[in-house]
Amino acid sequence: MHRSNKGLSTVISGSYRKHLNIIVQLKQWLEEEGINVLSPSGDIAMNPDEDFVILDTDPIDHPELLQSSVFAKIRCSTFLVVANPEGYLGNAAILEIGYAIATGIKIFSLEPIDDPNIAPYCSLLSSVFPNINDKLYATASIG
């Protein structure tokens, strides 16, 4: 049964190339919790070996347009979730964290963030959902 998180929206930031399976699991789990995940919308990488990964539901493969879409979705979000297994943060995730900070929304990460500039703005997702990491890593493999 879905919990009553109606009205909450989020974007998941992370590396589609390295951690798409974790991101997809996380998305599914957040949706089961009643949270509307605005991005990513797709589950399958169409070009997993390229620098800018396109997902199956992306209607266009234009990086700027797709990134602008993520920013617009962050503007509509209640919080940002950072999928950073093993602490990994790629450029896109860092960019989106910066954008979320500027937007003023809360940021939750799967794992602690070491960077002293970013860390003060982030909390652990497990502080809100205590069992999240166990559930995720039990069902999805990293990489």
Next chain:
Amino acid sequence: MEQTALILPLVEYILSTDPNLNLSSVKIVGVQHILETTHAMFRSLFERGLKPENVSLIGKCYSTNQDVYHEMLSDGITVCPSSLDYHSHESFDFQFKENISNFIEEEMKKPLNLGISSLIILDDGGKCLESMSDLPITQNLKIVGIEQTTSGYDLIKNKILPYPVINVARSPVKLEYESPLIAQAAIERIDKALAMLSTKPKKCLIIGGGAIGKAIYHKLNSYIQTDIFDTNKQFSSLSQENLPDILPKYDCIIGCTGRTTIPKHQHKHLSPNTVLISASSSDREFEAVHLRRQISPNSDCHSNLKINGLYLLNSGFPINFDGERENIIPELIQLTIALITAGIIQSVQIDQKKHGILPLNVYLETMILEQFLTLI
């Protein structure tokens, strides 16, 4: 099987921002692509009071889908039959000028339906606005124009029109975000068309380094050796300045300028088996009519033609208009359609005393972009 009527969420969204919008006293006359997304926009406008009998459109043969044409007629919209006319031995611009002139003449003869207090001239290419520049202004009828293409804007920008024109064409959102959508559709159609040809181009030249030319260049260059030529050197990847000198080096040429880039007298510089593709408008990029006149007349403007060793794709018309119900997927092209809808909303709200070319309402434009970005 009956088609489910297409709904464009972005059009619905922008219409919802003005709950008091009432189009029951509005007549719309104009040039539009007779495609499913255009029809979807009008169906949404009908929900806001616009009456089908107060809509008269003319389309262009290359951007008219026959099924949509008949569906519009079934809904009660007047669509000029010349929207389907194609004569392969005449240039499109020549035919269309005549068609527009006849269409406007017929429209001017019709008395306005009872209760009409506003006329919106909705144009794609400026010809309709130009032809209706002699309309008498009366106190009882508000007239507002809308232009959606840059070529149309260029045509009317120095003219004194007796009514205001809303400039959807140069809307910053349209200029920045529409080109990638057109480029993607063009590339998809180019790939599809090339796959069907017996020849496989090895070296491609894009003429025109504007937004669409550049976007196609970046995509195509990843799998075919591609250069881009522009008379403005900063947009060119080539140092050569004389186009006829470089033409023989390429076996695929894509015109993205909106003007004639390879006129008839330069056709002799093209190598045998060169593939000619337009990614702009009309059939003027390569003066295609002069090639088509070298073979027997045909009635399908979407034929890929082989003419004296040259391949003329889509009969020289823009490759992304291939006769299908849509030229770009609705999820994307709804951005343009929503901007046109915003122009219609603004036309209703505008004060008739305003004159000249007016920018699209920034507030509406910004809302459309924000919503579009969350929908893709």
